[in-house]
Amino acid sequence: MPRLSCYFIRAALIYLALGALLGGLILSAKGAPSTLGWAWQFLPAHIQLVIGGWLIQLSLGVAYWILPRRDGTGDRGRPAAAWLCFAALNVGVAGAAILLALRAVLQAAWLDALLGLAALGQVLALAAFAWHAWPRVAPVLTQARPSAH
Amino acid sequence: MPTVTRTFIKTALVYAFSGTLLSALWLINLARPLHPLLAAVQPTAIHLIVIGWLTQLIVGVALWMFPVWSKEQPRGPEWLSWACYGTLNTGLLLRALAEPISALWATPLLRWLLIGSAGLQVAALWLFAALVWPRVRAKGSGR
Numbered sequence: 001m002p003r004l005s006c007y008f009i010r011a012a013l014i015y016l017a018l019g020a021l022l023g024g025l026i027l028s029a030k031g032a033p034s035t036l037g038w039a040w041q042f043l044p045a046h047i048q049l050v051i052g053g054w055l056i057q058l059s060l061g062v063a064y065w066i067l068p069r070r071d072g073t074g075d076r077g078r079p080a081a082a083w084l085c086f087a088a089l090n091v092g093v094a095g096a097a098i099l100l101a102l103r104a105v106l107q108a109a110w111l112d113a114l115l116g117l118a119a120l121g122q123v124l125a126l127a128a129f130a131w132h133a134w135p136r137v138a139p140v141l142t143q144a145r146p147s148a149h
Numbered sequence: 150m151p152t153v154t155r156t157f158i159k160t161a162l163v164y165a166f167s168g169t170l171l172s173a174l175w176l177i178n179l180a181r182p183l184h185p186l187l188a189a190v191q192p193t194a195i196h197l198i199v200i201g202w203l204t205q206l207i208v209g210v211a212l213w214m215f216p217v218w219s220k221e222q223p224r225g226p227e228w229l230s231w232a233c234y235g236t237l238n239t240g241l242l243l244r245a246l247a248e249p250i251s252a253l254w255a256t257p258l259l260r261w262l263l264i265g266s267a268g269l270q271v272a273a274l275w276l277f278a279a280l281v282w283p284r285v286r287a288k289g290s291g292r
Binding site for chain 1: 199215259262264266267268270274275277282286
């Protein structure tokens with residue numbers, strides 16, 4: 001597994017753990033509305049963490065690992081775009097989750113502006129990954145490597 | 150394909166069908182009201198699809214395909230995988246039962262079932278994260 005896929009997948013597992021925790025609190029709030037009613041303010045953050053942080057990030061990490069290589073040397077091509085995707089996605093998702101949670105208790109124009117930037121980060125991330133992966137989605141790109149035997 | 154993976158994937162397929170069916174019933178109920186219970190099934194349907202289908206499929210395939218844990222235990226302690234399966238699906242089934250009904254008739258028992266369901270699902274997903282974390286590593290960086 002390439003190092004970048006490790007980063008994508010480990011980050012996805014962290015988001016899964018956080019998203020599940022918030023989801024568990026929100027579901028528990030249905031059972032104990034008077035004591036856990038505050039948990040509902042984390043619903044938008046929960047959705048960000050589970051969809052962007054877990055499902056999308058995991059699929060990108062596995063795609064970077066599994067999609068066909070570009071040549072016999074094992075080159076995956078356009079690595080800068082894939083790294084940019086990792087950075088922008090994590091800034092975008094973590095930023096959006098934190099800002100959405102803050103927005104439940106604080107109304108400010110700068111929060112909305114930052115939320116817009118976080119959204120743009122997510123869009124940039126997916127565009128960068130598509131730029132990286134597009135040439136790898138092809139019938140057969142590589143010759144089998146010569147056997148060591 | 151190991152038994153635990155086959156069990157995860159087949160269960161995921163059942164959730165894909167049941168989540169889609171429930172979602173379709175919710176949509177039909179919007180257009181032509183059939184039963185008040187169907188108006189309350191949307192969050193349940195979403196979670197059957199996102200947790201029961203998508204996440205469960207990922208868990209099953211990850212336990213199978215990720216780099217091995219060790220030569221002796223390629224997929225780690227198998228009982229932990231089964232514990233993850235048991236807690237995840239018990240939690241989801243409790244939710245599928247208690248969430249729509251409690252939206253209409255909230256009894257103390259249903260409320261406790263919802264809290265129990267939340268705890269089981271969180272435990273399952275944390276267990277999965279802990280189980281595969283050591284297997285997410287770059288080629289050549291052995292344990």
